[in-house]
Amino acid sequence: MRHVYIIGTGATPVGEHWDRSPASLAIEALTGALGTIPASRIGALYVASALSGALHTQSQMAALIATAAGIPGVEAVTVEAGGASGGVALRQACLAVAAGAVDLAMVVGVEKVTDVLDARREAALALATDVDWEAIHGVTLTAFWALLMRRYMHEYGYTADDFAPFPVNAHANGVANPRAMYRFAITAEKVRSAPMVAEPLGLLDCSTAADGAAAVLIASEGLAHELCATPVRIAGSATATDTLALHSRPDPLWFPAAAYSAAAALRTARLTHSDVQVFDVTDPHGIAAALALESSGFAERGTAVALAREGAITPKGRLPLATGGGCKARGDVVGASGVYQIVELVAQLRGQAGAAQVNGARVALAQCMGGIGATVATHILTLE
C-alpha cells in the first residue's frame, strides 16, 4: 500500500447559512482545498453527509457536488455513517489512493441542518440510533448521552459540575478558530447555572447542530511532494462498527468500535498512545469526549473527567482536546464534523492554530463517531 498525504484543506465558517445551498457550501470548501490545483485532476470524490437524505434536501449528494465543481463524470460516492460520515469518507479516499486506483482524491463533508425546525432535526439525528427499539420511545441522541453521563457519575462518583472543563476548554479554543460558530469563552460557573436540556446535561454542555462544509485533498506520495510544500501524512486510518442500539452492548460505558479503530489506526501508523500530542473526538457533550478518550486507551476508565478537571485537555495539557473548538464551540456539523477535525488538526501540525496551538505538535489523532458509538473512524496525522 502506498503512503497517503493531505495536501490541501478548506472549510466554510460553521453557522446558520440560510442564504446558502449545500452545493454552495461544498464548493467553497472544495475550492479552498484545491488551491491552485485544477479540479479536473481529482480522480475520485467522496462526499460525507449524514442528514441530506433524512431532511429531504437531496440524495446523491456526490453527483450534485461533482457537477457543481465542474467535474461531472468523475467517480463520486456519498458516504453516510451518521456523525462518523466524514471520517468514513476520508477512509475511502485513503484506500483509493493507497491502493493506487487514483493519485488525487477529494473528501468533502457537507451538512445543511438549519433549514428545518428543531423537532425535525432531532428526529433526523435520532435516525442514527436504532429506530425500532430506541427512537420509537422518543429517546434523542442527547438523551442517550445524558443516560450515559448519569450512569458514569453513579459508577465513578462525579457530579454534573465535574464535566464543565470540557465545554469551557472547547469555548476557550474556539476563540482562536476563525470558522468556529461560538468565538467566546465561557466559565464553569456559567455552565453550572445553565438550564437543563436532558438531565443531567445542561444547555452549555450541549453542542449546537449547524451548517457547514469542509474539504481535504488527498494525494499519493509522489504527487504530494510535487504539489505541496508541507504535506501531512495520514499514517493511520481505521473504521469499526458496533450495534446500533446502546442496550445491546455488554457494557454501555465502553465503546468497542472506538477501542478497535484507535488501536488499528495506531498500529498502522507504527505509533503508540503516548506518541499522540493533540486530539479531536466527537464531543457534543463532555461525557462523549470522556468515553471516547477512555475507550480509545488515552485515559483509564473513570478517570477522563478527573484529567479534564486537572487541565489535561487544554492546549498546554497532556491530552489537548477540541483545539478548534470541538462540537461545542466550532459547532456540530454532524456528517461534516469528521472533515472539520482534519482541517483543524492539519492547522495544528503546521503550527497555524494561533492561541490554541499545541507547541511542537507532530502527531495528531482525529476520531469521529456515528450515533452512540455504532460507527467510529480514527485517523492519525503526522508531520514528517
Add this chain to the structure above:
Amino acid sequence: MDLAKHWRLRHARYRLEGQRNRLTGEVRFPPAPPLPGETEETWEPYILKGRGRVYSFSVVRQPPEGFEDQPPYLVALVRLDEGPLVTAQLTDCDPDQVAIDMPVEMVTRRLRALGPTGLIVYGYKFRPIVS
C-alpha cells in the same frame, strides 16, 4: 402510514416477547433474526416477565418530531431481571421520584401517534413497582 413496520413488532412491543437460546438458555431482547450459521430453531420465542431495575434515566425536554405533545418525559435504560437491557420511557412517576436501581415493571401505553390520520403506536413503558 408505516403500518407494517410497527405491526410486525407487535409481540415484542405488546408483551415483551424476546428470545431464548435453546442450547445455552441465554435470553435476549429485542428479538433478532438468526445469525448466519444459526437456524430458525436456534432461538425460541420467550416472554420476559417485565420486571427490572433502572440502569440510568434522563428527561427529554427537546423532543423529536412526533413527540412534541409529551415533554418533559422520562426515558431510561432498564436492566430486566432476565438480563437484557432495554430502552423505554418511564411513566406514572415524576423525575424526582426516580433513582438508579429503582425497581420497575412493564406497562403497555401509547408511544406516539403517526399524524392525524395515522396509526397510534402502542408499546412498553416502565413504572415504579407499587408494593
